[in-house]
Amino acid sequence: MKIISENELLEAAICLRNGGLVAFPTETVYGLGANALNPIAVAGIFNAKKRPNFDPLIVHISDLSQIEALFAHPINEAVYKLAEQFWPGPLTIVHRKSALVPSIVTSDLDAVAVRMPSHPIAQKLIHQSGVPVAAPSANRFGQLSPTSYKHVAKQNMEIDYLIKGDELTKAVGIESTVVAIENRTCTVLRPGVITAEDIEKCIPDFEVLTPIKNIKLVSPGLLQSHYSPLKPLYYLNDNTVVSEFAGVILHKKEHGKKYSDKTIFTSETGNLLEVAANLFSSLHLMEEDDAVKAIYIAKTTEKGIGRAIMDRLNKATFQYQK
Ligand code: TXA
Numbered sequence: 252m253k254i255i256s257e258n259e260l261l262e263a264a265i266c267l268r269n270g271g272l273v274a275f276p277t278e279t280v281y282g283l284g285a286n287a288l289n290p291i292a293v294a295g296i297f298n299a300k301k302r303p304n305f306d307p308l309i310v311h312i313s314d315l316s317q318i319e320a321l322f323a324h325p326i327n328e329a330v331y332k333l334a335e336q337f338w339p340g341p342l343t344i345v346h347r348k349s350a351l352v353p354s355i356v357t358s359d360l361d362a363v364a365v366r367m368p369s370h371p372i373a374q375k376l377i378h379q380s381g382v383p384v385a386a387p388s389a390n391r392f393g394q395l396s397p398t399s400y401k402h403v404a405k406q407n408m409e410i411d412y413l414i415k416g417d418e419l420t421k422a423v424g425i426e427s428t429v430v431a432i433e434n435r436t437c438t439v440l441r442p443g444v445i446t447a448e449d450i451e452k453c454i455p456d457f458e459v460l461t462p463i464k465n466i467k468l469v470s471p472g473l474l475q476s477h478y479s480p481l482k483p484l485y486y487l488n489d490n491t492v493v494s495e496f497a498g499v500i501l502h503k504k505e506h507g508k509k510y511s512d513k514t515i516f517t518s519e520t521g522n523l524l525e526v527a528a529n530l531f532s533s534l535h536l537m538e539e540d541d542a543v544k545a546i547y548i549a550k551t552t553e554k555g556i557g558r559a560i561m562d563r564l565n566k567a568t569f570q571y572q573k
């Protein structure tokens with residue numbers, strides 16, 4: 252694996268186009284990219300992540316016109332409305348696919364997920380590669396999502412290039428909102444910082460569904476256990492007794508009664524955008540600290556962006572919930 256900086260981007264873009272694997276920063280989390288039109292390259296992603304192949308991938312674009320070739324026609328008008336308001340940015344749109352999209356990208360589903368990231372390095376890389384880029388988060392299956400190139404490097408995956416570009420990566424910090432468009436409905440498959448309410452305002456003529464709990468579709472964001480650090484992670488309750496070997500993650504300083512010398516605050520004020528931006532990086536810090544044997548994390552509200560944060564935390568703590 253070659254770790255490069257932004258000024259060597261073209262080298263990575265050419266590799267990507269020719270079937271290589273490139274990890275790149277986005278405004279949500281790092282992605283592990285392959286040429287979406289090359290099924291063998293895409294198979295390499297599943298192999299590097301040890302990801303089961305029933306989990307479909309998001310295709311990343313740098314120009315709106317690329318949806319014309321990826322989505323089946325007629326393209327639902329909601330796609331254009333959502334794209335106009337939220338792209339480039341942390342929204343992924345699932346829509347019936349064209350014949351151009353290989354079935355390995357969508358795990359044989361007849362719809363494909365597409366997103367236009369806003370991170371300048373992601374945009375430049377996709378543009379220079381000249382192809383749509385299939386990319387899941389650049390972590391081994393089930394583990395913490397990466398928000399720094401260092402988080403990707405420690406996963407020891409077999410990839411060709413890893414692009415540095417941490418400065419903007421934490422702008423959002425958690426994965427994009429995923430919505431599926433069909434006829435007059437828009438289903439929120441994965442919550443993110445763009446909320447169901449934001450979507451409703453953008454396409455008021457569509458029915459917006461949020462059936463997170465009973466969705467039958469199998470996909471990583473929807474599995475019960477996911478995004479887990481390599482040590483036990485528990486919720487912090489009022490009566491939790493924290494051992495001296497535990498790390499604590501809180502989301503607001505003023506209520507931060509001191510539980511442990513190893514306490515990290517995702518936000519000083521409880522600002523949920525800040526909490527999201529720092530969520531995975533705080534978990535990575537705790538994971539990397541050998542003195543920390545277990546992690547306790549506070550809950551947030553389930554409203555608005557809190558819904559997306561609690562979705563990640565419920566999955567990350569799932570295997571340790573009683
Ligand atoms: O912010 C993000 O979305 C990041 C960056 C790299 O763009 N990517 C990411 O990818 O989180 P991944 O593979 O970790 O999550 C992809 C999500 C899954 O929840 C999957 O179920 C959903 O997108 N998805 C992808 N294709 C789909 C499809 N055809 N139908 C339904 N859901 C799909």
Ligand code: MG
Nearest residue numbers: 387388396471
């Ligand atoms: Mg992921």
